[in-house]
Amino acid sequence: xxxALAPETLARWQFGITTVYHFLxxxxxxxxxxxxxxxxxxxVRTEKEKYLRATKFWGKLFLINIAMGVVTGIVQExxxxxxxxxxxxxxxxxxxxxxxxxALIAFFFESTFIGLWIFGWDKLPxxxxxxxxxxxSLGTVLSAYFILAANSxxxxxxxxxxxxxxxxxxxxxxxxxLTQDTALTQxxxxxxxxxxxxxxxxxxxxxxxxARKKHVPVMRSSLRLGLVVMIIAGMGTxxxxxxxxxVMFKQQPMKMAAAEALWDGExxxxxxxxxxxxxxxxxxxxxxxxxxxxxxxxxxDFSSFVPGINDVNKAEQEKFGPGDYRPNIPVAYWGFxxxxxxxxxxxxxxxxxxxxxxxxxxLPPALRTGEDEVPHLVLFxxxxxxxxxxLYWIAxxxxxxxxxxxxxxxxxxxxxxxxxxxxxGVLRTRDAVSPGVSQGEVLTSMIxxxxxxxxxxxxxxxxxxxxxxxxxxxxxxxxxxxxxxxGGDDKNPDRPMAFSY
Amino acid sequence: xELHDVWFVLIAVLWTGYFFLEGFDFxxxxxxxxLARDRTEKRVLINTIGPVWxxxxxxxxxAGGATFAAFPEWYATLFxxxxxxxxxxxxxxxxxxxxxxxxxxxxxxxxxxxxxxAIFWTSLIPAFLWGVAFANIARGVKIDQDMEYVxxxxxxxxxxxxxxxxxxxxxxxxHGAVFAALKTVGDIRxxxxxxxxxxxxxxxxxxxxxxxxxxxxxxxVWSLAAMAVAVVALVGALGFNLAGxxxxxxxxxxxxxxxxVAMLFLTLFPxxxxxxxxxxxxxxxxNASSTPYTLxxxxxxxAVATPLVLLYQGWTxxxxxxxxxxxxxxxxH
Numbered sequence: 001x002x003x004a005l006a007p008e009t010l011a012r013w014q015f016g017i018t019t020v021y022h023f024l025x026x027x028x029x030x031x032x033x034x035x036x037x038x039x040x041x042x043x044v045r046t047e048k049e050k051y052l053r054a055t056k057f058w059g060k061l062f063l064i065n066i067a068m069g070v071v072t073g074i075v076q077e078x079x080x081x082x083x084x085x086x087x088x089x090x091x092x093x094x095x096x097x098x099x100x101x102x103a104l105i106a107f108f109f110e111s112t113f114i115g116l117w118i119f120g121w122d123k124l125p126x127x128x129x130x131x132x133x134x135x136x137s138l139g140t141v142l143s144a145y146f147i148l149a150a151n152s153x154x155x156x157x158x159x160x161x162x163x164x165x166x167x168x169x170x171x172x173x174x175x176x177x178l179t180q181d182t183a184l185t186q187x188x189x190x191x192x193x194x195x196x197x198x199x200x201x202x203x204x205x206x207x208x209x210x211a212r213k214k215h216v217p218v219m220r221s222s223l224r225l226g227l228v229v230m231i232i233a234g235m236g237t238x239x240x241x242x243x244x245x246x247v248m249f250k251q252q253p254m255k256m257a258a259a260e261a262l263w264d265g266e267x268x269x270x271x272x273x274x275x276x277x278x279x280x281x282x283x284x285x286x287x288x289x290x291x292x293x294x295x296x297x298x299x300x301d302f303s304s305f306v307p308g309i310n311d312v313n314k315a316e317q318e319k320f321g322p323g324d325y326r327p328n329i330p331v332a333y334w335g336f337x338x339x340x341x342x343x344x345x346x347x348x349x350x351x352x353x354x355x356x357x358x359x360x361x362x363l364p365p366a367l368r369t370g371e372d373e374v375p376h377l378v379l380f381x382x383x384x385x386x387x388x389x390x391l392y393w394i395a396x397x398x399x400x401x402x403x404x405x406x407x408x409x410x411x412x413x414x415x416x417x418x419x420x421x422x423x424x425g426v427l428r429t430r431d432a433v434s435p436g437v438s439q440g441e442v443l444t445s446m447i448x449x450x451x452x453x454x455x456x457x458x459x460x461x462x463x464x465x466x467x468x469x470x471x472x473x474x475x476x477x478x479x480x481x482x483x484x485x486x487g488g489d490d491k492n493p494d495r496p497m498a499f500s501y
Numbered sequence: 502x503e504l505h506d507v508w509f510v511l512i513a514v515l516w517t518g519y520f521f522l523e524g525f526d527f528x529x530x531x532x533x534x535x536l537a538r539d540r541t542e543k544r545v546l547i548n549t550i551g552p553v554w555x556x557x558x559x560x561x562x563x564a565g566g567a568t569f570a571a572f573p574e575w576y577a578t579l580f581x582x583x584x585x586x587x588x589x590x591x592x593x594x595x596x597x598x599x600x601x602x603x604x605x606x607x608x609x610x611x612x613x614x615x616x617x618x619a620i621f622w623t624s625l626i627p628a629f630l631w632g633v634a635f636a637n638i639a640r641g642v643k644i645d646q647d648m649e650y651v652x653x654x655x656x657x658x659x660x661x662x663x664x665x666x667x668x669x670x671x672x673x674x675x676h677g678a679v680f681a682a683l684k685t686v687g688d689i690r691x692x693x694x695x696x697x698x699x700x701x702x703x704x705x706x707x708x709x710x711x712x713x714x715x716x717x718x719x720x721x722v723w724s725l726a727a728m729a730v731a732v733v734a735l736v737g738a739l740g741f742n743l744a745g746x747x748x749x750x751x752x753x754x755x756x757x758x759x760x761x762v763a764m765l766f767l768t769l770f771p772x773x774x775x776x777x778x779x780x781x782x783x784x785x786x787x788n789a790s791s792t793p794y795t796l797x798x799x800x801x802x803x804a805v806a807t808p809l810v811l812l813y814q815g816w817t818x819x820x821x822x823x824x825x826x827x828x829x830x831x832x833x834h
Contacts, residue, residue: 063602064602064603064606067598067599067601067602067603068599070555070598071594071595071596071598071599072595074558074561074562074591074594074595075591075595077562077565077566077569078565078580078587078591080569080576080580081565081569081576081577081579081580081581082580082581082584082587082588083581085577085578085580085581085649086577088569088573088576088577088580089573089574089577089648091573092569092570092572092573092574092576092577092791093570093573093791093792093795094795095569096566096567096568096569096570096571096573096576096791096795097570097795097798097799099566099569099570100563100566100567100569100570100571100799100802101802102566103559103562103563103565103566103567104563104566104567104802104803104806104807104810105802105806107559107562107563108556108559108563108806108810108813108814109813111555111556111558111559112555112556112559112810112813112814112817113813114555115551115552115553115554115555115556115817116552116817116820118551118552119551119552119821120552120820123820123821124820168573170791170792170794170795171791171792171794171795171798172794174794174795174798434577434581434584435647435649436581436582436649436650436651437581437584441584441585441588444585444588445584445588448588448592452592452595452596456595456599459599459603463603463606463607466606466607467606486819486820487819487820487822487823488823493823494828494829495829496828496829496830496831497548497825497829497830497831500544500548500551500605500829500830500831501544501547501548501551501601501604501605
């Protein structure tokens with residue numbers, strides 16, 4: 001059979017497409033839930049109307065986004081059984097548990113309380129309504145944790161034994177699966193990266209409005225909140241990325257060697273800035289390197305030995321038998337670079353943005369900005385350098401995409417860097433596919449999902465653009481007078497619902 | 502009772518919960534075309550399930566996840582074997598979820614009517630296909646000695662399974678009509694009750710044939726008892742509906758669903774997916790299950806989480822207990 005259309009290849013493409021697509025919505029959902037909850041908390045505590053308007057505005061964008069996150073998530077759970085049934089049989093005893101935990105503990109939370117939050121504006125007292133969005137936020141974070149624990153087990157299997165008789169892996173220590181260093185560092189890295197996405201999203205949209213001097217109080221607060229979140233999350237992502245890298249060097253040396261296009265082990269090992277190589281012959285034709293940095297990143301020691309691709313391949317051949325144990329090296333190498341490049345660029349832009357929009361008390365009073373005024377940047381634009389100021393706003397808008405690109409490449413690198421293993425060192429990807437599912441079936445589903453997802457992407461983006469352009473809503477009297485008892489107002493039974501589909 | 506038996510029961514409970522809850526919201530989706538006379542009435546119906554449908558759907562995800570963890574072989578055989586029908590169900594659930602959330606987000610009539618068509622079809626198709634799937638599971642399908650499904654998609658469409666699909670479709674629509682009568686006020690409530698009566702009679706005829714067929718081919722005394730409960734509850738639901746006691750009618754239409762699911766699972770046990778090729782190749786609670794250690798962890802998780810879930814989902818229904826009518830629907834968005 002043609003390899004390009006082999007069920008394994010198609011199933012991998014389908015998994016890749018559906019996962020990367022799903023993961024465009026997940027980080028934004030995780031961070032926007034918390035940010036919306038934060039803004040609503042600010043409203044409950046200060047009663048400043050700008051925070052309620054901000055809550056409604058970001059909350060609506062959050063809902064448009066979470067709808068897609070939820071529905072694409074259903075596909076992920078069922079895909080293991082549909083396309084990867086031999087994987088499911090082999091690891092179900094271990095991998096199924098965190099998935100079931102996710103559903104029982106996280107999904108129920110998320111989906112029940114989101115219903116309460118959406119429809120609860122005129123049914124719940126202020127503080128209980130606020131608690132609902134925090135519950136949603138808690139649900140999204142728990143969900144991320146359980147799914148990352150499951151994924152980490154595929155990266156670095158622990159707490160199991162192989163049962164030869166039943167031909168499967170069996171769980172011996174669930175606590176080890178939940179608390180191993182891969183799971184904890186991946187969780188830390190993924191959550192911080194998610195907040196980088198949410199921060200940048202807020203900054204980009206706030207910049208769009210502020211550039212036009214619209215909705216200034218709401219958008220100024222949002223801009224500053226977004227920038228602070230970007231900086232904290234960006235630093236967290238860098239720190240957790242470094243930790244995760246060190247874990248990976250120990251657990252998956254092949255992945256990191258591929259990420260660096262380091263063919264032969266070296267001591268000290270250099271960090272590759274740019275490389276172009278010959279995969280067949282196993283060497284680089286062009287390489288620009290920083291001496292010793294890779295040794296430091298791997299082992300905290302500038303002169304330590306780091307094994308190369310050829311070394312690890314040889315070691316794995318001795319351990320697991322003949323074969324090619326190298327992942328797709330250009331994808332790993334460039335995936336790693338796009339991830340770090342776009343992630344660090346986001347952090348840099350966040351810092352620049354916060355500096356540019358500070359109050360600047362050294363300026364003459366006419367150019368200072370107070371709490372609810374257009375940030376300094378706009379004054380900068382008018383008073384000093386119109387062209388550059390405009391560029392900053394455009395840059396802020398485009399930065400929205402940077403962390404998303406970094407996130408996607410991060411996952412592509414993580415998952416493809418582990419190949420040919422689906423469970424590292426335990427189960428090969430080619431042994432994981434469903435034997436009974438035909439090429440035609442996988443092709444149908446792959447094309448079906450791709451088309452459906454493409455159509456939905458267009459619809460979603462257009463809706464987001466519409467609601468972004470509309471800006472934060474004006475408040476009504478009902479908004480400012482939330483009910484005092486659960487179930488809403490009994491005195492006026494025919495009062496229209498505050499929110500209805 | 503061993504842990505894998507406990508999990509067999511719990512999986513049955515999860516599917517029961519799913520069909521009880523999503524059953525009525527599928528029903529409401531179908532009723533948007535059968536019951537609503539205009540756009541506002543459609544919106545009344547959609548809003549009766551607005552705050553809860555998402556939570557209802559999680560019962561499916563939990564049933565799927567729990568099957569994966571407790572009976573990996575069952576999960577693998579079922580989902581790879583029923584590949585194309587499941588693909589259709591997944592496609593429907595994707596579009597359906599988006600339809601609820603996006604329908605009201607633009608005011609153009611075409612946009613809204615497109616999503617309303619989507620809500621109808623994506624409620625109707627899964628409501629039918631779940632019945633087909635479960636009838637096939639109960640009846641047995643072509644499973645070889647490696648636990649692989651070796652039939653094709655046409656093998657899944659036979660008289661018994663199509664009848665099963667019609668039963669779930671009509672039963673869910675009846676359940677939805679009773680729910681609509683319970684949750685609305687005014688003219689639409691009266692019409693929902695009248696429609697529920699007609700749907701209930703059709704459901705009763707189809708369900709009776711299906712259940713008797715099931716009982717005759719695989720039943721024992723326990724499944725007979727479950728069948729009796731289903732029949733009595735369905736008749737009771739019809740009676741209370743006629744009497745205008747909508748709360749009782751809804752409880753009983755829910756019990757009908759629960760008893761019918763229980764009957765199917767009782768005819769299965771100790772199999773989880775019988776093979777029609779050779780009884781020795783059937784998947785059972787023992788050869789398809791996880792290790793006792795995994796099942797023990799899962800049991801603890803379920804014991805702690807399930808009561809909590811029931812508590813806060815129940816509270817949601819309490820918060821949104823008021824009936825709604827056309828007067829509660831706002832125009833603008």
